[in-house]
Amino acid sequence: xxxxxxxxxxxxxxxxxxxxxxxxxxxxxxxxxxxxxxxxxxxxxxxxxxxxxxxxxxxxxxxxxxxxxxxxxxxxxxxxxxxxxxxxxxxxxxxxxxxxxxxxxxxxxxxxxxxxxxxxxxxxxxxxxxxxxxxxxxxxxxxxxxxxxxxxxxxxxxxxxxxxxxxxxxxxxxxxxxxxxxxxxxxxxxxxxxxxxxxxxxxxxxxxxxxxxxxxxxxxxxxxxxxxxxxxxxxxxxxxxxxxxxxxxxxxxxxxxxxxxxxxxxxxxxxxxxxxxxxxxxxxxxxxxxxxxxxxxxxxxxxxxxxxxxxxxxxxxxxxxxxxxxxxxxxxxxxxx
Amino acid sequence: xxxxxxxxxxxxxxxxxxxxxxxxxxxxxxxxxxxxxxxxxxxxxxxxxxxxxxxxxxxxxxxxxxxxxxxxxxxxxxxxxxxxxxxxxxxxxxxxxxxxxxxxxxxxxxxxxxxxxxxxxxxxxxxxxxxxxxxxxxxxxxxxxxxxxxxxxxxxxxxxxxxxxxxxxxxxxxxxxxxxxxxxxxxxxxxxxxxxxxxxxxxxxxxxxxxxxxxxxxxxxxxxxxxxxxxxxxxxxxxxxxxxxxxxxxxxxxxxxxxxxxxxxxxxxxxxxxxxxxxxxxxxxxxxxxxxxxxxxxxxxxxxxxxxxxxxxxxxxxxxxxxxxxxxxxxxxxxxxxx
Ligand SMILES: Cc1ncc(C[n+]2csc(CCOP(=O)(O)OP(=O)(O)O)c2C)c(N)n1
Ligand SMILES: [Mg+2]
Numbered sequence: 228x229x230x231x232x233x234x235x236x237x238x239x240x241x242x243x244x245x246x247x248x249x250x251x252x253x254x255x256x257x258x259x260x261x262x263x264x265x266x267x268x269x270x271x272x273x274x275x276x277x278x279x280x281x282x283x284x285x286x287x288x289x290x291x292x293x294x295x296x297x298x299x300x301x302x303x304x305x306x307x308x309x310x311x312x313x314x315x316x317x318x319x320x321x322x323x324x325x326x327x328x329x330x331x332x333x334x335x336x337x338x339x340x341x342x343x344x345x346x347x348x349x350x351x352x353x354x355x356x357x358x359x360x361x362x363x364x365x366x367x368x369x370x371x372x373x374x375x376x377x378x379x380x381x382x383x384x385x386x387x388x389x390x391x392x393x394x395x396x397x398x399x400x401x402x403x404x405x406x407x408x409x410x411x412x413x414x415x416x417x418x419x420x421x422x423x424x425x426x427x428x429x430x431x432x433x434x435x436x437x438x439x440x441x442x443x444x445x446x447x448x449x450x451x452x453x454x455x456x457x458x459x460x461x462x463x464x465x466x467x468x469x470x471x472x473x474x475x476x477x478x479x480x481x482x483x484x485x486x487x488x489x490x491x492x493x494x495x496x497x498x499x500x501x502x503x504x505x506x507x508x509x510x511x512x513x514x515x516x517x518x519x520x521x522x523x524x525x526x527x528x529x530x531x532x533x534x535x536x537x538x539x540x541x542x543x544x545x546x547x548x549x550x551x552x553x554x555x556x557x558x559x560x561x562x563x564x
Numbered sequence: 565x566x567x568x569x570x571x572x573x574x575x576x577x578x579x580x581x582x583x584x585x586x587x588x589x590x591x592x593x594x595x596x597x598x599x600x601x602x603x604x605x606x607x608x609x610x611x612x613x614x615x616x617x618x619x620x621x622x623x624x625x626x627x628x629x630x631x632x633x634x635x636x637x638x639x640x641x642x643x644x645x646x647x648x649x650x651x652x653x654x655x656x657x658x659x660x661x662x663x664x665x666x667x668x669x670x671x672x673x674x675x676x677x678x679x680x681x682x683x684x685x686x687x688x689x690x691x692x693x694x695x696x697x698x699x700x701x702x703x704x705x706x707x708x709x710x711x712x713x714x715x716x717x718x719x720x721x722x723x724x725x726x727x728x729x730x731x732x733x734x735x736x737x738x739x740x741x742x743x744x745x746x747x748x749x750x751x752x753x754x755x756x757x758x759x760x761x762x763x764x765x766x767x768x769x770x771x772x773x774x775x776x777x778x779x780x781x782x783x784x785x786x787x788x789x790x791x792x793x794x795x796x797x798x799x800x801x802x803x804x805x806x807x808x809x810x811x812x813x814x815x816x817x818x819x820x821x822x823x824x825x826x827x828x829x830x831x832x833x834x835x836x837x838x839x840x841x842x843x844x845x846x847x848x849x850x851x852x853x854x855x856x857x858x859x860x861x862x863x864x865x866x867x868x869x870x871x872x873x874x875x876x877x878x879x880x881x882x883x884x885x886x887x888x889x890x891x892x893x894x895x896x897x898x899x900x901x902x903x
Contacts, residue, residue, distance in 0.1 A: 261760030261832055284730035284766040285697050285758060313696065316732070351617030353679040355695030537899050541617065542668030542676030546892045 231427040232419045233404045236378035237267050237343070240385035241305060243431050245275045248303060251389060253280040254290060255307030255343075264309055265345060265404060291317035291342065295324045298394075299336040305389055311344040311398060312358045325394040326369030341388045341395045346374070347455055347502050348534075348548055349402035349412070353541035359454075359503035359534065364396045365480045365512065371436055372480040374398040376457040377407075377424035380477060383434025391436060400454035408455055409462035410550035439483035441490070445472035447562050448496035451487060451513050453479065456500045456549070463554035469562050471498075479509060487513075488520045495526040496564075498557050500549060505533040527564040530557045584634070584795065586860045592634060592791045593855060594869050596626035596848050599650040601870075601877045602659055603822075606649065606666055609881060610826050615666045618695075619680045622650035624789075624821040627847035628753055629654040631794025632721060632814075635802055639716065643691040643704040644723035646681035647753075647820075651723060655688040659880035664887045671887030675894060691720075698731025700724060701750070705737040708748035708811070719747045719805050727758020729772050738779040738811070745810035749801055750776075752813065753788065755820040760832040773815035781811050788816030789845040792854075819845070 231239060244251045253259075253268055253275075259282040262269030272280040283290050287308055294304040308314045314321070321342065329337045348357035364372045373388055373395055375381035381399065388395035402408050406418040419425030442457055447469050450460045453476040464471045472490050476483065491497050497517055499510040510531040517529055532549045540547050584592070603621040610619050622629075625647075633642070633654040644651045652662050657673065665672025665683050673683040681695040691707060694700040704722025711718045728734065729752050741748045752772045756763055763770050773783035782804065786797040794816065801812035819841045823830040830838075855861040 256758075257760050260765065264759065282761050282765060284761075285727045286730055286732065288732055315696075351679075353617060353681065353695070354677075355681065356618060535895055537895050538677075540677055540895055541665075541674075541679030541682070542672075542890050543892060543895055546895055 228426050229429050230420050230425050231378045231382070232406070232425065233375070233378045233381045233399065234265055234267050236382040236427050237385050237399060238269065238271070239427065239429070240382045240389070241268065241271060242274070244305070244386060244389045245271065245279060247431065250301060250303045251279070251305060252297070252302060253305050253307070254283050254294070256283055256285055256309050258282060258307050263307065265401065267343070268307065287313055287317040288320055291320040292324060294340045294342070295320060295328060295338050298338040298340040299328060303339050303389055305341045305343065308342060308344040310356050311346040311360050312355050314342075314344055314360065318363070321364070321370070321394070321396070322367045326367050329393065330369060337392055338394045339392050341385070341391075341397050343385070343397045343399060345401035345404070346398040347400045347402055348539055348544065349408060349455065351541070351544055352539070354538040357539040359501065361398055361479055362503060362507060362509045362512070365509055369394070370480060371395040371478065372398070373436060373478050374400060374454045375477060376400065376403065376454050376475050378419050379424050379427045380434055380440070382427055383432050384436065384477060386431065387433040387436050390433065395436070398454070402455045403458065407458040410459040410548060411462065412545055434477070437478045437481045437483055439486040440475045440477055441472065441486065442475040443471070443473040445470040446494060447471055448498055448558060449474060449487070449490040449494045450558070451476060451497065451499045453477065453501070456502060459549065459551050459554055460500060462551040463558055466551055467555045467558050469558045471558060482516065484516055484520065487517060491517055491521045492524045495524050496561050497525070497529045498554070498561055499529060499531040500533065500554055502534050502549060504536050505531065506536050508533050527561050530561050532557045584792065588634065589851070589855060589860060590869070592630050593848070593851050593866065594873065595630045595654060596791065596851065597870060598659070598873045598876065599626045599630070599653050600848060601873050602653060602663070602880070603649060605877045605881050606663065607822070607826070609663075609667065609884070614885060615680070616668070617679055618646065619666065619826045620647040620824065621820070621822045622647050624841070624847075625753060625755060625818045626650060627791035627794050628751065628788045628816045628818055629723070631791040632751060632798040634795050635799045636721065637718065639689060639718045641689045641691055641704070641707045641718065641720040642723070643700045643707065643720065644693065645697060645700055645725060645728060646693070646695050647725070648681065648683065648693045652683060652685070652690055652693070655685065655690045657685045657688050657690060659876050660883040663880035663884035667884040667887075668889070669884060669887035670890045671883060676890040677894070677898065698724065698728040698734055701728070701731070701734045702737045705741050705746060705748055708741060708746035709744070711747050712744070717806070719749055719802060721749045721751060723751045723753055725758060726752065726754040726756065726763045726772060727761065727766065729775060730766060735779070738776055738781055741811040742776070742779045742781050745808060747805045748811040749798070749805055750811060750813045752815045753818055754815055755818045757820070757824070757833070759824045759828070762832070771815070773813055776811070776813045781813055783813035783815060785815045785817060788818035789847045789850065791847055791851055
């Protein structure tokens with residue numbers, strides 16, 4: 228076991244996969260020489276050479292498109308899009324090529340590509356550096372969508388993603404790269420070094436895709452969350468004293484409905500939280516699934532706490548960010564309803 | 565089709581004589597110094613925690629925007645990326661409003677909604693401030709199309725970096741601009757790095773002014789550290805464009821002194837490289853020497869300009885700290901038109 232930040236954990240995953248599988252390559256803007264703007268790939272070019280870990284020009288569309296081409300030849304490209312907000316030029320390649328090549332070639336070709344992208348807010352990035360576009364991917368058949376919430380999960384999930392036979396969108400919640408963040412932006416920041424989930428096995432291991440994690444067991448209400456919001460949920464639970472069960476989805480697509488349904492049938496109440504905008508956000512899908520599967524077990528309407536339906540602001544980050552106060556209020560309303 | 569049949573832009577009149585007057589040269593000095601001092605102050609406020617998030621300083625590149633701006637006509641549009649403070653000041657936007665946007669206050673040009681990378685001024689024909697690399701080039705081409713369509717004689721100036729020059733939509737735009745002979749000036753600010761990536765590691769053809777060749781767009785490399793050379797080149801390019809001959813590319817060879825953004829330790833280049841440019845090619849020092857050598861101004865005159873500029877910048881810093889925070893209700897305004 229070693230102490231790792233989430234940055235070190237994803238780096239370790241890539242390191243291990245580069246070592247293990249010559250089909251793996253890492254490419255993206257500033258990932259090689261510079262080591263990544265968040266340092267996720269630092270040292271990998273030195274170790275594996277410029278042929279396998281390399282910088283690209285600022286060409287999101289063509290980078291991802293080339294990744295599809297490489298993958299159909301059996302390579303396993305692990306592509307970094309520097310911020311999730313920059314993936315839009317590549318969205319066409321992701322949705323119409325990567326996601327569909329298996330289907331439209333009737334299984335002759337596939338796309339075992341992983342696209343890593345830092346996601347989410349809380350870093351004063353404003354509207355072009357804070358977005359949470361997961362729902363734009365979960366809406367696309369043919370993709371897998373992953374979002375870890377801790378170093379230990381990040382490493383296991385990234386290894387599983389790189390080994391997966393299909394394209395995986397790997398969303399890294401950048402606000403918690405260096406430590407868990409519970410939404411109290413005024414509080415002193417804590418690092419992963421003192422957190423049990425910063426304990427990461429040094430070697431190879433996989434965390435299975437499509438399996439949620441019961442982050443905290445509880446009886447009063449089920450909270451569905453992922454990424455940074457897991458810690459916001461934890462804070463809200465602590466502050467309200469409500470005995471909630473927190474489920475960290477980890478993989479959004481395919482969704483681990485079984486774990487979710489089991490929990491909601493037990494607690495009979497459900498609150499869904501995410502940073503992304505509300506309308507047509509991933510929460511809408513979660514609520515639909517839960518009510519379909521648990522309608523007769525539910526005692527109260529399912530509530531969601533999300534980012535507002537507005538562009539991510541520059542100045543008013545903490546009015547926008549769904550912090551523990553808003554989540555706590557939803558918990559109280561739901562439990563007292 | 566409208567575009568193909570649209571008439572060429574009216575020949576705009578040049579707003580300056582062939583050689584700049586002494587007053588104009590002094591004005592360039594002042595304009596460049598304003599940008600430099602403004603950026604230094606922004607860097608300080610950032611260090612003090614008064615500006616959060618992203619902040620990309622323009623220090624070192626001042627001659628580019630001041631030189632080009634000096635030969636634009638009223639109504640010509642300017643659009644750029646996220647390294648935009650200098651462009652805004654050159655367009656005549658108030659230092660107060662720019663600085664207050666950096667601190668996210670009500671008095672900012674986007675009332676705190678945009679931040680450093682996203683500011684606009686309809687009045688000054690400044691179309692942003694764009695955080696997504698390369699996106700502004702298509703927009704700028706659209707501005708040129710509208711000029712042609714409206715037959716208003718104006719030109720749009722799209723600024724973008726050496727890194728942005730590799731984005732696909734830049735070439736889609738070049739093709740359309742040339743196809744339809746749009747009044748578009750493309751200014752590539754080649755400061756030699758895109759974040760940590762040197763041009764040589766990202767561009768197969770490093771002479772970026774040649775990037776228009778296959779679209780039949782003339783291009784020229786310019787010493788972007790010399791405001792007078794920039795001015796000359798821009799004048800020539802604008803004459804071509806205003807004559808209805810279509811777009812033009814100017815590659816400005818320039819340099820950024822600071823890191824890519826405030827969080828960049830700039831380990832990808834040597835300290836000596838920066839020092840060499842600073843001490844031998846600084847655009848402000850260069851013009852200062854010329855002003856003194858040609859006896860256009862004395863050291864004291866220039867000191868007085870510096871003082872005057874510092875007053876403006878200090879005032880903007882005060883304004884940026886005293887202007888109120890936007891009301892939370894502003895989160896939902898300007899998403900769509902309010903009815
Ligand atoms: C589509 C997109 N991809 C990546 C980025 C991240 N990014 C911001 S600036 C930059 C480098 C751009 O360099 P250049 O065009 O040379 O401009 P400079 O910063 O040197 O002024 C990168 C990669 C972005 N903002 N948008
Ligand atoms: Mg550059």
